[in-house]
Amino acid sequence: MVQTIRIEAAARERAGKGAARATRRGGMVPAVIYGAKQEATLLSLDPRDVMKELHKGGWQSHLYEVAVAGAEPVRCLMRDVQFHPVSDQPIHVDFQRLAAGQKIRVKVPVHLVGEDVSPGIKAGGVANLVRRDLEVLSDPDNVPDFFEVDVSTAEIGDTFRWSNVQDHKGTSPTLARDFVVLTIAPPVVVVEEVVAAPAPAAAPAKGKAKGKK
Known part of the structure; x- marks a missing residue:
């Protein structure tokens, strides 16, 4: 059975780029849960929780339970993470809500x-x-x-x-x-390359042969 990983989140009321920037200025990562024919849920996450999951590897195959105070936890998959082009820190997370019976x-x-x-x-x-x-x-x-x-x-x-x-x-x-x-x-056959030694240079002529008179 796959392990369900619980992530604590806070509700986020406003959508849009301005609201997302405000969330980041507050030290949190904006996120959204969509799918299963339900209205999207806006969230903010602790960046340490996000990085912890990213460092595990295979996060797109993990099953998450996102918990917001006062609401039922939502079973979902982490589908996409956007990163800052300079710092490589996560700046937005997309979760996909699981419908009943969905694989x-x-x-x-x-x-x-x-x-x-x-x-x-x-x-x-x-x-x-x-x-x-x-x-x-x-x-x-x-x-x-x-x-x-x-x-x-x-x-x-x-x-x-x-x-x-x-x-x-x-x-x-x-x-x-x-x-x-x-x-x-098949087994790898290692062929050793034999490099022939260079031929010795010819000895220089001692002098010209004298011709017959």
Whole structure:
């Protein structure tokens, strides 16, 4: 199950660039929650909370619960963050409200099974993960921790696709094709380049040969 991250926020009454600038002058980051056919909710966030999430990485796949005093927390996704062109500090955050039954777009890591017995890997082949994370649509309450691919019988040159993932765990891929997840690449052969030593320079002639009279 995906972890729900709670963020405390304050309500913001006025929209527009002037109101947003005033929010920033007060040391806060303006934000908005939109979607699910509801009126947009204007917020202000502590910039430290925003930076904490950005430093984690993968913030677009996390599930957030934005809490405003006096209102029910809102389950949403952080969809976009705008940054100051000079300081790189966040200056605006967009959240997407989740509707009932709506799936979320997440990235799930790939784990390999059977590497220690794979004939191809034993022969020197290398498991080349084309996609270390798979982007899928998932129920927000049942996001997989990882996907498994069994390579125990893999030979050099084998290719594993989405259809080879052992259990899709109720998710569907965002790509509408049976994409490549990993290949068993042949071993890398290192060829040492031999540089020939330069030929010794010819010795200079000691003098001209005397001709016969």
